[in-house]
Amino acid sequence: MNEKYESVLSYHHRTKHRLNRYANGPESIDWQDQPNQFRRFSGCEIVRLPRPGTELEPLFSDLDNAEIPAKPLNSVNAGLLLELAFGLSAWKQFGSNRWALRCNPSSGNLHPTEAYLVSTGNDFIQSGVYHYLSHDHSLERRCLFSGDVQDAGLLIGLSSIHWREAWKYGERAYRYCQHDIGHALGALSYASATLGWSVELFAKWSDNDINQLLGLDRDDFITLEHESPDIICRIHTQPNNKPLVAKALLEAAQSGEWFGKADGLGANHSYHWPIINEISNAASKPKTIEPMHQAATQQYTIKSPCIKSATQIIRQRRSAQQFDGNASLLAKTDFYRMLAAVLPSTPAFELWRWPPKIHLFIFVHNVDGLTPGIYVLLRYSDALEKLQAATLSDFDWQKVSEIVPLYHLHSGDYRQVAKTLSCHQSIASDSAFSLGMVAEFSESIDVTPWLYRRLYWECGLIGQVLYLEAEALDFRGTGIGCYLDDSVHELLGIKDDKWQSLYHFTVGMPLEDHRLETLPGYAHLGSYDIL
Numbered sequence: 001m002n003e004k005y006e007s008v009l010s011y012h013h014r015t016k017h018r019l020n021r022y023a024n025g026p027e028s029i030d031w032q033d034q035p036n037q038f039r040r041f042s043g044c045e046i047v048r049l050p051r052p053g054t055e056l057e058p059l060f061s062d063l064d065n066a067e068i069p070a071k072p073l074n075s076v077n078a079g080l081l082l083e084l085a086f087g088l089s090a091w092k093q094f095g096s097n098r099w100a101l102r103c104n105p106s107s108g109n110l111h112p113t114e115a116y117l118v119s120t121g122n123d124f125i126q127s128g129v130y131h132y133l134s135h136d137h138s139l140e141r142r143c144l145f146s147g148d149v150q151d152a153g154l155l156i157g158l159s160s161i162h163w164r165e166a167w168k169y170g171e172r173a174y175r176y177c178q179h180d181i182g183h184a185l186g187a188l189s190y191a192s193a194t195l196g197w198s199v200e201l202f203a204k205w206s207d208n209d210i211n212q213l214l215g216l217d218r219d220d221f222i223t224l225e226h227e228s229p230d231i232i233c234r235i236h237t238q239p240n241n242k243p244l245v246a247k248a249l250l251e252a253a254q255s256g257e258w259f260g261k262a263d264g265l266g267a268n269h270s271y272h273w274p275i276i277n278e279i280s281n282a283a284s285k286p287k288t289i290e291p292m293h294q295a296a297t298q299q300y301t302i303k304s305p306c307i308k309s310a311t312q313i314i315r316q317r318r319s320a321q322q323f324d325g326n327a328s329l330l331a332k333t334d335f336y337r338m339l340a341a342v343l344p345s346t347p348a349f350e351l352w353r354w355p356p357k358i359h360l361f362i363f364v365h366n367v368d369g370l371t372p373g374i375y376v377l378l379r380y381s382d383a384l385e386k387l388q389a390a391t392l393s394d395f396d397w398q399k400v401s402e403i404v405p406l407y408h409l410h411s412g413d414y415r416q417v418a419k420t421l422s423c424h425q426s427i428a429s430d431s432a433f434s435l436g437m438v439a440e441f442s443e444s445i446d447v448t449p450w451l452y453r454r455l456y457w458e459c460g461l462i463g464q465v466l467y468l469e470a471e472a473l474d475f476r477g478t479g480i481g482c483y484l485d486d487s488v489h490e491l492l493g494i495k496d497d498k499w500q501s502l503y504h505f506t507v508g509m510p511l512e513d514h515r516l517e518t519l520p521g522y523a524h525l526g527s528y529d530i531l
């Protein structure tokens, strides 16, 4: 077995939650000593972006067809892109405690994902690399490119501070960082679509390339608080962007002038989780040759009934903390619409350059016209026989819909089971449905271990679509990273590493916690001078 694959498998098994033992994490947490959610670089020029909060015309339902006129690329719209993808959507307050929420969700609201804007050939900002500081809705200029730089338009880079997540979740945190990247990518995809733009993932780039472009390999970080490179993508703001020469861009970063040092995140490093560095090395991405895979985009059979604007849905997205079990009855058409939205042929997955690897095993609790029980949504049809062979022989595999590839497996009231499997959380049982995202696992990663990360990214992307679709139907979703891995596999009859459940999700009618006060995302910025 290849050494890296062995490390990845060993990490995966070691970080499973089990009925009798959770994965290794801190024994105690000092809540007053939480790592700062907002990274700042001291010594950089600050570029303040125009006031956030602008409403755009497209309705959420307009995102179904990709014919939204492209907005011009300027500071207002680049700022909106960042805000709608990674900006603050609200503050919550309870007594003297106050915390920010963002357009992208994050496990434990710890936000390990950092976002960068790389600009060349744009009039509104000098060519260089900028760190997005969501708290202030501003850019910190990390690098100024010198001389003539190839015009590559606008790029967005994503990285993760694993320690920020590990502070609370210990060894399992690396998984959550990857989920969060998938969600951030989904958030970026919706933000771009709302502006009439699109996202192109640079699938071939190695982690080292991303390090070099974003300056993550520089001596500007406290060792334990470094950022790991994840994704680089280009935002197409007009149809015919010229092809990008990666080498020229990397040279521009190398010869550019760099500024600033990352401030410490301000919490004690009381616990150390060396396994996270080990998995991070084992799953690092080399430069790759990527076959061009593009699922043909199909028209939706069920149109989104949502009449709210896309910006409103994006900003109002939240995780439900609790559901009203009695009110969580979802109409079958709405359920099918949500499932159709996570199929690989839909606009949100246009940026996904690789064949799908994830299927949804769904506990239907409360969907009008569907018998409660276990169902599966196949995201590609070739998997049917393989999954039939890998799961319980008494599943009946009855196709229940002509609209989505949904199969009934077993009838029954699975609410208590779903709750137990999701670490005893009631959000998995009081909902209309909850689900496990099951990945084609060992065959995806045995020769290419870094794909371990990509499986989680795909799960996060699916999760982001479910969050927004739920919001658009006046329901609400919550991502669930805490679940008992092998108990899920046992229930489904999965016996080996060929298939593994990598993320859970739940959707229902939320119960609001009226003790919490909600404040606007950017009220704290006060009076505002536009740059």
Ligand SMILES: Cc1cc2nc3c(=O)[nH]c(=O)nc-3n(C[C@H](O)[C@H](O)[C@H](O)COP(=O)(O)O)c2cc1C
Pocket: 101, 102, 104, 105, 106, 107, 108, 109, 176, 179, 180, 183, 317, 318, 319, 320, 321, 425, 427, 478, 479, 480, 481, 482
């Ligand atoms: C990868 C991931 C895992 C999560 N796991 C859980 C979970 O197990 N239980 C839970 O109640 N919420 C979970 N959440 C929801 C987060 O707590 C929530 O996103 C965060 O508090 C920010 O709130 P918001 O989504 O309303 O912005 C998860 C979110 C993500 C993205």
